[in-house]
Amino acid sequence: MTPSAVSASAAATSVPPLDVAAVRADFPVLARTVHEGKPLVYLDSAATSQKPRQVLQAMDSYYELHNANVHRGVHALAEEATALYEGARDKVAAFLGAAREEVVFTKNSTEALNLVANVLAWGAGPYLVGPGDEVLVTEMEHHSNIVPWQLLCERTGATLRWIGITDDGRLDLSRLDELLTERTKVVSLVHVSNILGTVNPVAQIAARAKAVSGALVVVDASQAVPQLPYDVAALAQAGVDLVAFTGHKMLGPTGIGVLWGRREVLEELPPFLGGGEMISVVTMAGSTYAALPHKFEAGTPPIAEAVGLGAAVDYLTGLGMERVAAHEQALTAYALERLSEVDGLRVIGPATPVDRGGAVSFVLDTARGPVHSHDVGQVLDAQGVAVRVGNHCARPVCDRFGVPATTRASFYVYSTTDEVDALVAGLAKVKEWFG
Amino acid sequence: MSVEALYQEIILDHYRNPRRKGLRDPFTTEAHHVNPTCGDEVTLRVRVSGGGDAAVIEDVSYSGEGCSISQASTSVLTELLTGRSVAEGMQVADAFLALMQGTGAGDEDVLGDGVAFAGVARYPARVKCALLGWMAWKDATARAVASGADDKQEAVR
Numbered sequence: 001m002t003p004s005a006v007s008a009s010a011a012a013t014s015v016p017p018l019d020v021a022a023v024r025a026d027f028p029v030l031a032r033t034v035h036e037g038k039p040l041v042y043l044d045s046a047a048t049s050q051k052p053r054q055v056l057q058a059m060d061s062y063y064e065l066h067n068a069n070v071h072r073g074v075h076a077l078a079e080e081a082t083a084l085y086e087g088a089r090d091k092v093a094a095f096l097g098a099a100r101e102e103v104v105f106t107k108n109s110t111e112a113l114n115l116v117a118n119v120l121a122w123g124a125g126p127y128l129v130g131p132g133d134e135v136l137v138t139e140m141e142h143h144s145n146i147v148p149w150q151l152l153c154e155r156t157g158a159t160l161r162w163i164g165i166t167d168d169g170r171l172d173l174s175r176l177d178e179l180l181t182e183r184t185k186v187v188s189l190v191h192v193s194n195i196l197g198t199v200n201p202v203a204q205i206a207a208r209a210k211a212v213s214g215a216l217v218v219v220d221a222s223q224a225v226p227q228l229p230y231d232v233a234a235l236a237q238a239g240v241d242l243v244a245f246t247g248h249k250m251l252g253p254t255g256i257g258v259l260w261g262r263r264e265v266l267e268e269l270p271p272f273l274g275g276g277e278m279i280s281v282v283t284m285a286g287s288t289y290a291a292l293p294h295k296f297e298a299g300t301p302p303i304a305e306a307v308g309l310g311a312a313v314d315y316l317t318g319l320g321m322e323r324v325a326a327h328e329q330a331l332t333a334y335a336l337e338r339l340s341e342v343d344g345l346r347v348i349g350p351a352t353p354v355d356r357g358g359a360v361s362f363v364l365d366t367a368r369g370p371v372h373s374h375d376v377g378q379v380l381d382a383q384g385v386a387v388r389v390g391n392h393c394a395r396p397v398c399d400r401f402g403v404p405a406t407t408r409a410s411f412y413v414y415s416t417t418d419e420v421d422a423l424v425a426g427l428a429k430v431k432e433w434f435g
Numbered sequence: 436m437s438v439e440a441l442y443q444e445i446i447l448d449h450y451r452n453p454r455r456k457g458l459r460d461p462f463t464t465e466a467h468h469v470n471p472t473c474g475d476e477v478t479l480r481v482r483v484s485g486g487g488d489a490a491v492i493e494d495v496s497y498s499g500e501g502c503s504i505s506q507a508s509t510s511v512l513t514e515l516l517t518g519r520s521v522a523e524g525m526q527v528a529d530a531f532l533a534l535m536q537g538t539g540a541g542d543e544d545v546l547g548d549g550v551a552f553a554g555v556a557r558y559p560a561r562v563k564c565a566l567l568g569w570m571a572w573k574d575a576t577a578r579a580v581a582s583g584a585d586d587k588q589e590a591v592r
Binding site: 035368372373374375378379381382389390391395398404405433434 | 476
């Protein structure tokens with residue numbers, strides 16, 4: 001596979017820059033003010049992105065004109081709703097370079113990861129996890145890619161192991177040969193860290209895992225699919241089996257996520273939730289299950305949300321993911337440079353924009369001592385600058401770097417260098433209060 | 436709503452110069468509370484003498500890390516409650532909780548420096564910070580009283 005298919009190095013290729021002013025005009029919320037007239041400086045897109053008018057209108061139009069339950073209906077609205085819902089799946093599949101049967105809609109990334117971690121304890125297929133097996137994750141994971149695996153290990157008697165983090169915020173692959181054993185049944189890792197920003201070499205790790213034990217390889221792509229050109233076919237060739245991501249971080253609504261899986265893997269895995277839609281034939285004596293992807297979609301799905309995600313994918317495709325990645329890369333480089341000018345500020349994560357996504361976490365020290373991220377965030381908020389504070393659902397990372405919490409600024413297609421400047425100016429105010 | 440209304444000088448003073456900080460022996464019970472979203476933590480010890488209605492808070496000591504609001508609030512707590520009866524202390528804690536929930540006006544005679552936290556009620560995300568030490572105190576004290584502790588000088592966890 002070509003590295004550019006799945007890594008930030010795509011951003012290095014020369015593409016015309018995004019017209020950020022035009023992009024911003026599509027996002028109504030960016031025009032509002034907070035705290036008595038301060039322009040909103042939204043630097044919290046890694047938590048959730050804002051939504052363009054095109055997404056909002058697609059969802060409104062669905063409810064105003066086409067609302068019905070999907071599948072099983074023969075009336076006009078049911079046909080239209082089904083076409084819109086399944087059409088959204090086609091859009092997501094095309095966006096990922098996947099077959100439509102391999103795209104399962106879930107509630108979010110967390111549900112997608114839990115789906116996998118649950119069904120691996122069930123049934124009798126080749127992926128069944130049992131006593132003595134090992135599950136390998138990393139210290140860099142969001143809690144949603146740690147806790148489901150801890151639960152799986154508790155239930156099955158498997159052992160959880162993890163890849164550590166280097167001082168500069170990269171995965172420490174020096175011990176990978178020890179950590180990957182013939183007992184390794186699952187490897188699950190984050191593609192782009194939500195707290196450190198690190199872009200991990202998932203293809204390389206997947207290939208090693210496959211070579212050592214043929215482990216199932218799961219990727220949490222919650223921060224990756226929104227930022228990078230994504231090609232699951234290329235990842236599958238390297239050994240990746242399943243990819244989880246969520247709609248609301250990529251301009252779509254909340255309540256819709258995606259589990260992509262290689263067809264052979266999804267076919268082997270047992271169903272997750274039981275109910276309507278996921279069955280073929282139900283009798284009192286037993287049931288058979290629907291074909292992919294509906295086998296994993298029990299109950300009425302989030303139809304309007306899928307339609308919104310489809311519109312988000314259209315919007316991103318219109319911008320061009322190469323350009324989205326280049327914009328993210330350029331802003332991250334600018335932010336790292338500007339933040340390095342702030343006395344007492346320490347970036348937690350890679351200090352250079354190489355193989356790095358657009359989430360920049362930092363801690364701030366003054367002559368009086370460290371300023372807690374809550375206090376940093378509060379003073380920034382008073383100036384209209386929205387950042388995230390705390391441990392970002394990645395407490396092991398905070399522990400690794402010996403900090404209770406960090407302040408995180410994160411960017412997206414509508415973010416500007418002026419907003420980075422506003423952050424830096426805001427930090428000067430923080431120092432006036434707490435320095 | 437200005438940041439000035441939140442970060443009252445009294446709060447910053449308690450944050451910069453915490454009163455009665457540090458874990459001390461002897462103590463009756465200890466509680467460790469965390470705010471999982473932000474990583475704030477407090478370990479708080481109480482020494483209670485006497486039992487029932489006569490129970491008295493002899494000492495409150497603590498260690499922890501966290502934001503200015505959580506640290507200042509715990510500092511204020513130790514000043515307000517040390518030396519009072521447990522019954523009075525519970526009333527003060529209830530008054531502080533009411534202030535944070537916006538259901539109480541905040542009587543300076545009852546809450547002392549605690550009234551400076553009135554602005555926190557308008558920042559729901561920070562209310563948990565302000566209550567961290569108070570919840571740990573209630574937890575530890577309730578257990579101290581329930582155990583009928585009369586200066587046991589041991590940790591009941």
